[in-house]
Amino acid sequence: MVASPPSKTLHSTVEVDLGSRTYPIYIGEGILREGDLLRKHVTSKRALVITNDRVGPLYLDETVAVLREGGVQVETVVLPDGEEYKSMEVLMKIMEAALTHRMDRTCTFVALGGGVIGDMVGFAAAIYQRGVKFVQVPTTLMAMVDSAVGGKTAVNHPLGKNMIGAFYQPQAVIADMATLRTLPDRELASGIAEVVKYGLIRDAAFFEWQEARVGALRARDAETLSEAVRRSCENKAAVVAADEREAGLRATLNLGHTFGHAIETGLGYGALLHGEAVAIGTHMAAVMSAKLGWIDAALAARAVALLRAAALPVELPRGGGMTPAKFEAAMALDKKVSEGELRLVLLRGPLGGCVFTGEYDAAAMRETIAEFCARQ
Amino acid sequence: MVASPPSKTLHSTVEVDLGSRTYPIYIGEGILREGDLLRKHVTSKRALVITNDRVGPLYLDETVAVLREGGVQVETVVLPDGEEYKSMEVLMKIMEAALTHRMDRTCTFVALGGGVIGDMVGFAAAIYQRGVKFVQVPTTLMAMVDSAVGGKTAVNHPLGKNMIGAFYQPQAVIADMATLRTLPDRELASGIAEVVKYGLIRDAAFFEWQEARVGALRARDAETLSEAVRRSCENKAAVVAADEREAGLRATLNLGHTFGHAIETGLGYGALLHGEAVAIGTHMAAVMSAKLGWIDAALAARAVALLRAAALPVELPRGGGMTPAKFEAAMALDKKVSEGELRLVLLRGPLGGCVFTGEYDAAAMRETIAEFCARQ
Structure with missing residues (x-):
């Protein structure tokens, strides 16, 4: 060289x-x-x-x-x-x-x-x-x-x-x-889904910054995009440094991903972009968290509003044919299943708080899945 | 449990x-x-x-x-x-x-x-x-x-x-x-090829023990087999503990393997057992080492005699169609090639000594390959 x-x-x-x-x-x-x-x-x-x-x-x-x-x-x-x-x-x-x-x-x-x-x-x-x-x-x-x-x-x-x-x-x-x-607009929006995730699971200030700057992000303002990437990487690097092999903390980066992966598997790879499936999955996780009483309904609504403002889908696509059975089959194979127990990343507490747990009322999960499937 | x-x-x-x-x-x-x-x-x-x-x-x-x-x-x-x-x-x-x-x-x-x-x-x-x-x-x-x-x-x-x-x-x-x-006899002999290797590269006493016990090994004497496995594992464990990812020392475990892998690739997987190809490769490495003047011809002969006594092949199979070109093509892809230089494990010094090096007269390698191919 x-x-x-x-x-x-x-x-x-x-x-x-x-x-x-x-x-x-x-x-x-x-x-x-x-x-x-x-x-x-x-x-x-x-x-x-x-x-x-x-x-x-x-x-x-x-x-x-x-x-x-x-x-x-x-x-x-x-x-x-x-x-x-x-x-x-x-x-x-x-x-x-x-x-x-x-x-x-x-x-x-x-x-x-x-x-x-x-x-x-x-x-x-x-x-x-x-x-x-x-x-x-x-x-x-x-x-x-x-x-x-x-x-x-x-x-x-x-x-x-x-x-x-x-x-x-x-x-x-x-x-x-x-x-x-x-980058096509749809791909840009798909990336924003993961940016929103960092705000929701661990960085309230970053979430609020996104609420204020989502228009600039979509318009590809160079400085805004750079800052979104830098702050996202800082969050991810901190989590990965603390838990490289996902013994616990790192799993929180999968907010919306268990539902999202099930949607990707159920619809067939390529039907949705990964971030689009994650956005719908994040909506599902927020709804389930609110059903469990772990967050205010207002916070769930705020998360969904930001995803929508980023031009992301937040509902299952019409005609995609997702069913509760398809969700269950795919989620049973999730890598976060441990000895038969499905652990999920859910929101809990004020903005920026989350948990990774298998201890939740499964009825809230079933209801959430049923509601989303019914609205297709 | x-x-x-x-x-x-x-x-x-x-x-x-x-x-x-x-x-x-x-x-x-x-x-x-x-x-x-x-x-x-x-x-x-x-x-x-x-x-x-x-x-x-x-x-x-x-x-x-x-x-x-x-x-x-x-x-x-x-x-x-x-x-x-x-x-x-x-x-x-x-x-x-x-x-x-x-x-x-x-x-x-x-x-x-x-x-x-x-x-x-x-x-x-x-x-x-x-x-x-x-x-x-x-x-x-x-x-x-x-x-x-x-x-x-x-x-x-x-x-x-x-x-x-x-x-x-x-x-x-x-x-x-x-x-x-x-275990079929051929498979047993194939394993002995690796046992012989430990003696040649690092454990002269073990080699001499094998020379005395090769008959008992072939007859599957239980105590002799156990001791061969234990002493082989002790040798391998010591090398692996010192160099898990093969930065250097571990490569010496590949005595005969560069030639052997080329033979396996050239003849097609399954034509020979791995240990059979290694035995032929060990013979080639010993001959090349002697040509370089790094070991006495007597030591090369002793290695070959032990392999033969273990009922292992030490020459290329007749009709297999190995050619110098096939050796060169396969050896150029060996994992021990580093930035274009083919490093080999060769015997050097008294029994139990070896080197892993790219610094050798390539004519000795070409001669060795040509001689073995000519005898097919």
Whole structure:
């Protein structure tokens, strides 16, 4: 690697503190094309950049170019875009490309894309030759605020979402806000669902900031987007540093996700974006929490209002055919089930409070599911 | 789990010292059927026992029975037997069974079989729901002395052996010497190839013990087999504790394996047993070491004599069609290649000495390969 001057582009850095595996998340405008941060963390002679057919045409050339400028020998893989391709079959295409190009275990994988690419490439890096280095270059808001941070990697199985995977941390996360300019509105909104989550489960001030700035977020105001990503990453990094392998606390990041995953599995991968399913699931969790008397109905309404203001769906899609039986079947397979008990993340107390528990009146869950199914 | 009395059966224990992931290897006669050790380490409510269609008919019923006696709810998977089934496609059958039975991440996988089952089940445990516990119950000498110990798990890819996997440690290894009684002679010999390896790379006294006891080993003398397993596990545990992720020292356990893997890949998985390919590879490594002047020709001859005495092949099979080009293609993909340099484990100095290095005269390697190919 040739010497390069320090980064010329302004960016902020959030550290994920995991001892010897500590790594930085860089957040800034133009930091991908500028190249110094990527070259700093791809220290191998060879790299495999994996992207999809939507992001590739936009950012693959510049990513490859900045690596080659640093003297890295680069190969590329372009996968089909979409949650329905987050499968072992598609992951094996990454393995085959790496083997065909004779990548050895000193190489680095680079994940260029959204959550599907990040999850799949991270998992591929975890298992290729029993583990190679990788760098996350998230190009969606969802990936920047959630999936690229924290080392959860996985592929889906027809019987359940993210059922096959590993905890595996990247060398760095490079979140270039410039890539959000090309993001479709629906994808932008999907990412906001996870931003709202951080406010609801642990950061009341952040929630209130979002209520005030949701218009600016939707309008892609650069400063507002950067601040949303930075504050989200700070929340996620704090949780992950305290509980990397989800012994307890980390599970709270799954607010709305147990219902949401059931919706994704029930409707078939790709019918909804992940954040859209999470928004509906968050609505369900808020309603159930209010039924249990754990939060005021006014707080549930406020959560739903913010999700709606972010242009997110909060009800099951018409004609999707979700049934209580489909919810139950998918939720029984949730990774948070422990020895038969389904534990849920629910809101409790004032804004910013939540619990992760299997101790709740199951009738409240059944009623919530029935009501949402009835309104389809 | 119901309370059980302490183990009634005599066994020896070798510890693999890996801090919080330290685990025991139990070696004894009848300890599987006796059940206490297995029940001690399967502490979950549910277990998935995975075996193959050769070992299953012999030991699956008793394994399931002793777990059920402990109150564990047990499901089973029986896979086809053979190295050619150590693939991602077959591994996905384990995932599907676990999901179909709604196993959650508190469950335990039990690997009942030889090296293929152990490697595949260990890898399945590493990635099912991002990691569940597993116990190794090796039923071949190869698995007892090598593959079940140390946490290397993997499946093969058509382009290379063990290319997809993880470092993932079991809760315990239960090596019941009684299971070796049903092992075919060829499989027994295959295991001895790895026993010979420990002598050659680090334990001269053990090598000399083997020279004296190889007849008793082949005759399956119970005490001799137990001692061979115990001393092999002690060697392996010491190496793994010092270098779990193969930064250096652990690579020495691959004596003969780079040539051996190339032979396995070149002939097609299943043509030779792993230990048979390793025996030929060990012969090649010894010849190359002698060509380099790193060991006396007499030591190379002694190594080959012991392998032959163990009824192992030491030359490429006639009609197999191995060529120098096939060796080079497969060896270029070896996991020990680092930034283009092929590092090999070679013998150096008196009996028990070896090196792991990329600094050798490549002409010695080419000559060795050419000579072996010419003798086919």
